Structure formats: C-alpha cells, structure tokens
Amino acid sequence: MTQPVPTTPRPAGTRPPELEILIPAYNEEHRLPTTLRALGAHLSRLPLRTALRVIDNGSSDRTAEAVDRVAAEGVPVTVTGCAQRGKGAAVKRGVTTSPARWTGFCDADLPTPVTAVDHAVRLLLEGWPVVVGSRRCLGAQLPVRQPLHRRLGGAGFRLLTRRLSGRVTDTQCGLKFFRTSVARELFAGVSCTGFAFDVEAIARARTLGVKVVEFPVAWSDQPGSRFRAGRDGLRVAGELWHLHRARHGTQRPTP
Template identity: 35%
Template sequence: PAFNEATRIIRTLEKVVEHLSGKPYEWEVIVVDDGSTDATAQIVDDWSNSQPSVRLEKAEHRGKGWAVRRGMLSATGAHRLMCDADLAVSIHWLDRFLEHMDPGCHIVIGSREAAGARRFDEPRYRHLMGRVFNWVIKIVAVRGFQDTQCGFKCFDGHTANELFSLQRNPGMGFDGEILYLATKKGLKILEMPVEWYHQPESKVRPGVDSLIMIKETLNIRWNHFRGVYGRLTRERD
C-alpha cells in the first residue's frame, strides 16, 4: 500500500526488486496507490515501464486496509507478502518467512514484541500506542498475539483469497480483522520476531489512527454478530 509516498517509493522499489531479482521463483510486486494527492501513482507508473514484474493498482482513497485488500486479491502468487512502503522491516526478512510457509502454516506475521525482536529509533508515543491497541485487540477480538499491527505479513495464496475477500475494515484496523477471521477458521499462524526501524516520514497519526483502529476493532465483533462474515469454517488443511 502507498499513500503520498512520492519521495521514497522508488527507493523502496529498488531495494525490493534488487532482492527478488536473484530468486529461483517467479515474483511480482504490486503497488496499490491509495488515492495519493502527490505524484506517487505517476512515479510508480513511469518506473514500472522498465520493470515488467512491477505493476501499479490505482484506487480511491479509502484507507490502508482497503489498499492491502486490493493488492492481496489482485496478486496471483502462491505466497503473498504485504509490507509497508517505508520498509520499516527489511525485505530480506521475506526469506525467513518463506522458510516457515510449509504446507502446515498458513500465515507468518512479523512481530516487534516477540522474544528476539528489536526496535530502532521508535518514539515512546508509538510504542505506547501499539501496546494500548494490542490490549484492546486482545479484549475485543483475538488473543494469543504479541503484535498484531506490524506491517510485514505473509500468507499462502489460498488463505489470502479466503481472508481478504471477507475483510470489511478499510483502515488501520484491518490487521486485527484478518487475524480474527484466521483464528476463527482454525488456520495456523506463526508470529516471528523481526527487526523494525522507525521511519521519520511515517504516515501514522497517533490520535486519529488510534480512534479509527478502536472503532474498526469493535466493528469486527459487530460484523460477526450480524453474520457479515458468514459461517467461519475452515475450507481446507
């Protein structure tokens, strides 16, 4: 997902493409522009003309969650990674994640709180914000995870289609919704410690985004109660 990332999106894409270029598997990179008001979409579109494995998806501005949903459902890979445009978690962690995506594991999520994880240059307000929200998630929606909001998560392709087609939260509360749906379906989720670097140009707005996430977390239970998600059963092993 990308929103007003004109100043760094090419730097991010260069790192991602460089890392993937030597891999023995086929790959694609999808940038979903979430209705940016700067030149993000045009910059990516121009750059991708020389990169056949990189493509742009342009969307109306609805929020990060809806941009991720669009990308995940547009992707065709057997494994699908979501990562933030600022690469707060290095793309090199993908290799470790894929090692754990065996037939018995459906999702691997990055964690800034699991044993062995490291945070660099994180402001105290960001850490507090994350801890408070994770506490809310545990009470309202899903237990068992130390960090639901890290923007580095890998899904097998079938699981991605299954979960993101049910997603309803358009904003920052989508992570909790996806994990809620996954646990209700009995899918195997591995939480892996990562190294996370705070980016000074982060788009996170502590006050506004905290309220949005809490509202969307409450919506998860409400949607389930109303039957919005249908019958949450496991479709496969």
Template identity: 35%
Template sequence: MAFVDFLLSLPLLQTSLVLLVILIVGLYIFLTVTTIRKPNLHRYDSEKYFLTGNGDERRPFPELDDPSSLSLSLIVPSYNEETRLPSMLDEALAYLEQKKKDEGGSFTYEIIIVDDGSKDGTSKVGMEYTKKYGHEKIRVLTFEKNRGKGGAVRMGMLSSRGKHLLFADADGATRFSDLTKVESALNKIAPDENTPAISVGSRSHLQDDAVAERTFLRNFLMYGFHFLVWFLCVRGVKDTQCGFKLFTRSAARLLFPSVHIDRWAFDVELLYIAQCLKISIAEVAVNWQEIEGSKMVPFWSWLQMGRDLLLIRLRYLFGLWRIKEKSN
C-alpha cells in the same frame, strides 16, 4: 414518567436486568443502522486494468480465484509515497532478482503498487518501474478515491498471481531480506499453496527499546491498544500491526474477500477471521526501523483503531458481519 415509576417499583436486580436488556437492544439497533454488511469489493472501471508501459495500452488484472502463475506477489499499499517508494522498491527488487538468480530462474514474482488515491506522483513513480522492468514484474493499480490501507491491500491481493502473497509497507521500514525467514516459517506450516496459512513479521522483540524512547502518552496508548486486541479479537499474536505479512494463496482467498475494515485496524480483523477459521499463523521476528513520513497521527489513529476493535468484536458478536466458512 410511567416507565421510570415502573422501574423504581422493581427490586434492584430486576431493574438492573431491564436496563441491561434496554442497553443491548439499543446497541443492536445502533449497530444495525450504522453497519455496512458486506466488504467493499467495488471497483471503478479504471481500477480493473493496469497500464503496460507501452503508450496507453492497458490490460485487465487477473483474479485471486484464478490458479497461481508466479511464485510470489508483493503488494505495496501506497498513499502519497512518491518520496519513500523508490528506496523500498530498489531494496525489494535487489532481493527478488538475486533470489531468482540463486534459484535458477524457477522463482518468479510480481510487484503490485496500489496507489490509494494519492495526490502526488506515486503512480508516476510506479509506472517508471513498470517501464524499466516490464509489466510482468511491476504493475500499478491506481484508485479513483482513497480507500485506506486495508482497502488497498485487499484490492492488491484480489489482483495478484502468486502462489504466496506478501504485503509490505511502502516506507521500507522492515528489512526486505527478512522475507527469507518469514517464508521459511510459512513453508513449515503450509507445505503447499492449498494449505491456508499466514506468516507475520513481528517487532515485539523491539518493544523494550521503543518504550524507552516514547512518551508516557504514546506508551499508554500502545499498551491500551495491545490489551484491546488481546481482549476483544486476537490472542497468541504479539504484533498484529507489522506491515509485513505473507499468505498462501488459499489463505488469501478465504480472508481478503471477507475483510470489512479499510483503515489501520484491518490487520486485526484479518487475523481475527484467520483464528476463527483455525488458519495456522506463524510469527517471525524481523528487523524494523522507524521511517520519517508516517501517515499515522499517533493520538487520533490509536483512538480510531481502538474504536474499530470494539466495533469488529460487536459486529461479529451480533451476527452483522459473518465469516465464510472453509469449504470441505
């Protein structure tokens, strides 16, 4: 009561300032208590190795800090994807094998299927491709527990060998041959792997058609999410959520060990860090179609991402999360 009487005795402006200070201090305390300061880079012992397809023989994954030894690493985050994964892999492999022939064998690649704690036969499907194409081309990283799409992409990137690193969704919603356009855009802003740069696939050119087909609620949530992305985190990128992004190895080294978000909003934090570090970003229109079986629950997933956007901005603003600066 004494504190309330004290507030009432103050002029309106001073009262407002006191309440604002209390709000900021309370928010800081709440964020400090609820924030995990460091990204989750922990691996269970089984997650450090991949099976070669030759019985139970296993070998350790390489590290992102190692020099590149391939042209491209494709990371495919997969959760309960035994049904949709084969068609995506078949399309990707047809493109990659043709590219290898066209370039006279100088082009090399690997595909890392990251099984994000699936309850179905996702890893089994992946291992069938390992046995068919060999472990130099296809590797399966199986998580002990579900981490989320962001966590799956991060660990796949940290286990890769490519000069360029692409992550693509397991549903095959983006036409894989559009990698040609995405890679061309990356090469224009990054002449070599030592130049940090990103080329992101974009569905923004399809937005008008999507608006016409969606319900009012879904359009409202979509526009609200886009506004929050622009207002809080990332500007200049029209589509932050398309699951088709290509990185130079140096960009991946800067970004993925620093990303905290494990769920759907990880793309936004990734691009937020990139813009803070002044990493060049190209955005390229890609062909995309909706595939049945999405793991997103439209209403709740959008709300969760909106909450994560606000927390991303506040945690960096209060210094609870920090961005590792580029070394000279």
C-alpha cells in the same frame, strides 16, 4: 457511474509470479523508489518467480509515475489503483486480485530489512498459510524505537485487541504473507478499511481455524508516518468497537 480502477496490465505471454509483494501507498512518490529498488534487487536472488505491485490508494501526488519510472529500470513492479481510501481497503484490493501462489505486503517506508522476506518465504514453503512479522516475539530487534507516545498507544491497542488476536503478539507490524487462496478467504470477510484490518484478518483466521505463525523482525521507526493519533486513533477505536460487537456472544475463537 463508478469508473473502473486502473491496473497496469501484465505483458502477454508472461507467467504469473509465484510470490507477489504488495505495497499499499498514499502519496509516496518520494519514499517508494528506494523501497522498490531494494526489494526488487533482493527478490531477484530468490529461487521463485517474484513481482512487486503498488496499490495506489488515491494518491494526489505522482506516486504512480514514480512506480512507472522504477519499472522502466527493469524492476518487476506494476501499479493498481484503489478508489476506496484506507490501508485495509488497499491491501484487500491487492490480495483479492493477486495471481500468485503466495501474497505478502509491506510498508512503503520499508522499516524492516529486505532479508526479512527470506524468513517469511521459508515458512511459506514449509506450508504455513499465514506468516506474520513481529516486533515482539523472541528474537525481534528494535534498532530505532517509536516515540514514547506511540509506544504507549501501541500498548493500549494490544490490550484492547488481545481477545481478538489470541497468541499473536504483534498484529500491526506491516509485514505479512499468505497462501493466496487463504488470503482471499480471510479478506473476503474483512470489513475494516483502516489500520485495524490486520486485527480483523487475524481474528478471522482464528475463527476459521487457519494456522498463523509469527517470525521475528528487526524493525526501525521511520519518519513520515501516515498515522495521526487524533484522527486515525478515533477511527481505529471505532473499528475495534465494531469488531468486538460483531463477535460478542459468539463462540470464542480457538487460541
């Protein structure tokens, strides 16, 4: 019998956040505290009720305990478990259970400055339903670039996904925000549990006619990436193959 996935309860009587930022995490006990403190300090300055939530993706270290320690310092963060492995599964678990009006997610290593959230919030307030951080659109900066093999792999990935992503220049930057009602609709049909889930979500947005806007970020490569070219590359290739097959012969999405 499947056991219920634990979720840190919200104290009784508290109002739900207007903006919730999710951080999918797998064995991130060392990097998470710095990220959570930086995000918490910045979010406290925004004119919105905000909260952080870590989606613990089956960690075998003390990721959950690290989150609890930061929460005890006053940072508005909770933790939700996700029994199904994969970043896509963790993000889907988060967005489909968010009580907030807007939901976003970022990476545990925080490769973009916390001020990038401000740009995303402005676009959400303007009415955009899907807001995507980009390392490739006009104005983006790369202070610390990825190693050459990762850049070459990224170029190949963009080539393979162009028909799915349309005009979105960067599907894989780990900084995306949504009107939560729209996110639930998009992720209800997302089947990819691994790194290709972003592509599937954006492809669904195009198919459903949901408007997507990109904004430039300053992005620095961080040590300790969980992506492994051999193991994860094959899995991503398989997910992309299934995505292309699922859309083969159907009406081409609107650009």
